[in-house]
Amino acid sequence: MFNLSRKTSSLFHRLSYIVMNNSSSNSHLFLRVRCISNTCSDPSQSFAFSYLIDKFGFSQKSALAASKYLLFKTPDKPDSVIAFLEKHGFSKTQIQQIVKLRPPVLYCNVENNILPKLEFFRSRGVSSPDLIKLLSCNPRIFCRSLENQIMPCFNYLSNLLQSDEKAVKSLKRYPYLVSCNFDAYILPNINTLLDNGVPESNIRAMFLQHPRSFVMIPDRFKEIVKEVKEMGFDPMLTKFLGAVIMFRKMSKSTLERKLDVCKKWGWSEQESWDAFCKNPYCMEASQEKITAIMDFLVNKMGFQSLLIADQPYVLGRSLKKRIVPRGLFAQDLLSKGLIKKFTLSGLFDTSEKVFIQRFINRYEDIAPQLLKLYKEKLDLAIGGKY
Template identity: 50%
Template sequence: MRMIVGFLRKALVLQVRFTLTASPTPQSLHFLPHHFYPFSSSSTSISTSERSESFTVSYLIDSCGLSHKDALSASKLLRFETPEKPDSVLAFFNSHGFSKSQTSKIVKSLPRLLASDPDKTLLPKLQFFYSKGASKPDVAKIVVSTPGILKRSLENQIIPSFNFLKDFLQSDEMAITVVKRFSRILLFDLHTYVASNMNALQEFGVPKSNIAGLLMYRPMAFMVNPNLFRKNLEEVKKMGFNPSQMKFVLAIQAMRAGGESCWERKIDIYKKWGWSEEEIRLAFTKSPWCMIYSEDKIMAKMDFFVNKMGRESSLIAHRPFLIGLSLEKRIIPRYSVVQVLLSKGLINKDISLVVLFESTEKTFLERFVNAYKEEAPQLIKLYQEKINL
């Protein structure tokens, strides 16, 4: 038995030696054990894959402006060994007015687009928006803000969603305005969200024109669970808002802006400035916008009125319109004029904030600038400089 095993081992060694020294043919390689031939087809495929990945990463960095990290991540979703196809996609975006940074954002979000046929998959969607009155810059902004539009069905998703908006607003122009403001609306099931919430508003007695206004200027307000939306309607009505007035939909908009957590944060900000819950409610009923402004803007205005001007915080609660005024374009320029007049003893330091900041431009100039041309001729120049800044 040992002799037989030894014989077989020698025979195998001789066969291997003979195979390695002979000219390799496809037939001989077929019978060669895999581990004796290091340059097998699987090893070659790994090498090709690595080269493909390396080329893809380099292309994404050099031609698309992606970071190395983003390029590595994107390369897991697509590979290409030559630049022809991705070049055609980049050239397509460039020809339609997309900037390099805009194209980079799209590629980062949807890297697989680089493997698409732009004339078949991308062009029809852009042409649809053009046909509805959107300009090239408009379309670029729409796509950059919601790249997912490029991978959704034009016939089954985009066109039906757009037509829903157009049918309600009775205008392509108004519908495209909604899309420019909140392009993600085209990706939603509008019958589940928007239609249900529109019906709820009508049931509460909100005029169609006011619903259209809310849809035009705050389309995101409709993108909420219908049950929660009805709850918000009931809360607003309990606060005393009249559904037939525009303030009612503004209050809904304010409640929906940023979600419940954002609403609570803004309430906390006003409380930090000393407002009671009753004062917050009062301010909201007078001007729902006071709960729509960003937290930074609220803080900046309150800080100016209370710390810079030394006014009582509760005074602002009774005049919440003041929070909506521009610091740069109105409050600071007008206050600069007042400081000069105060330094010269020309006006009383307790001048009404309403008179000072809520009056029209014409009224302000007549009352605080032109009226003191002789005593303070530098006022008009100072005022213009502050506005220009």
């Protein structure tokens, strides 16, 4: 037993040295170290355990979970990492989040590991605030190889989207892109779309807006594409990809339940299906949201139910931030005689800037009062008092 313990301890220290001095160390190595370290000592008695509580205010449970990955016995290394991050604009809360999600960050070599990554992202157009958000959301990046993982991923994104600027936008929408396996997920799924006749331009546009939807087990992605094609969606149209993304997020049975909600408002089977085909994203709304929107538009605003079936995009709009405040405001304008009628698209399918110009600023003499009234409707809607 004594000899085995010595061997285990020796291996543990060798791995500890590798982890603490290898700038490209990854989570798999830390997991192996953790398994060995658990046999050697009680993490709650370690220096790292106390350090996390004193430095970040971790609860004992959080400190215990994180300290299983940490081997340092002095504050020098983690203090240098924290000081570096603070110097580059990370807040205490953000650093705490990073350490909680990825404790091994405290082992990173500041000059050889972290700094080159910051410099790379900045050289490709990532602003400092966006970079801080990116790394705070996905601290795995700290432990990924710059040359073997981060740069190839970013270069692929830039080539796919045809600019560094768009690559940055896709990362902002899904920070885990830069640390995922492109060969295992994204490339096979893009090839599936191409093989089924989806234009490259549509794929680029959809990837930019919904990058996470492309990170999926290829076999399941193929099944979804096949199902959407069999439903009659045209691969040449963007609605095809919209349907793919919707079925990436929900099952067919979930869609059927949502369509059943619409039928309760007088839509036929065909009208319900046509609404989904016109705008697949309309069924991203929950059953509760669909019911609330239909109730407000039909019972409060007086719109015909089938008009909404003809313009289903409205089901995807925010109930409290757009539909309710604009609807209530329009009714007030109607009662004041400032407008004679309003349309579904005129109220809900315009940007905030266009809406204010069309319904507020055009009445120059009373624009300030109308703007105040509109803001009151916004407050009412957000507070649920309508």
